Amino acid sequence: MCPSRTGMLAWLRTAGAIVVIIGLYFVAPMPWARSEADQPGLRAAVCLAGLVVLTWLLTRQVRRALQPERLFAERLEVLLIIVSLVVVFFAATYFLIADQFAGLRTRLDALYFSVTTLGTLGYGDIVPIGQGARVAVMVQVVFDLIIVTSALTIVVGGMRRPGKS
Template identity: 40%
Template sequence: MTQKPDHARQLRHAWMACGLLVVTYFVIPVEADPNTVRIGVRLGLTLAMVAAVAWLVTGQVRRQLAAGPEREARSLLHLAVALVAGLLAFALADFVVARAAPAQFVDLETRVDALYFALTTLTTVGYGDVHAQGQLARGLVIVQMVFSIGVIATGVSLVVKQLTGRQ
């Protein structure tokens, strides 16, 4: 009887966490800075954040594989939040690079553009309207692709396995 309200509470918490991540993405101050040392530090910190998210997602995948039926829903929600965090971390990295060196990306001018580009890259849709042009941007996109293949594909396949296994 307490299972359903607990699941609803966990779902609300996951939605709130995703909402806070999105709000944080849009309010983090990012200004154009000609100082290459600061650009490097920001990019390094952003990539460290992406690595941390990848580590968290991988941990969630391992926990999901070991979880019993009572922990499945909670693990899936944590995995979903971690995947959203990864997407937003890449979008922020793209935006930082685009602001610091506008020639690195074609048509990436706003945070919405960066989120759109990160999502089309991570989902392998790639419309081509926004794309990496410079070497730094292409290197960042390579990391996004590896993340997409390794972490997102693993997470999604795990979610599908769990959902189809319930029926």
């Protein structure tokens, strides 16, 4: 397959993957959201398991991106998918504990807050007021700084190596 066609397929896969990731976030049932019974232990276990799976997926994607035959578009695909997965994971986490936030009522609010946290913007319109929410935000900040930044640095460093463009 010619490089330009492979690159175009990578862009299409990227767009498709992002649409699917965000689409699933909006339609997937979240049975623990707004439940009557407070289940902090269960919510924490689900979030911890999710972080483990997310870290595994990121590691897998980075390894995939570092293969020398990968084109620039394919490596960029990995970066965009990584960011999308992280944003959606934390948005789902925030939605599950929405009662611990001031101003967070919908899935879109949670997605918006996750993106602003990733970008370290913090407009102040959505604020964590509960201890669990504050822990979740701190976990995202640390996760973004350590895991996501490391993954992005490795992939971008791999792009600078001589190879296909």
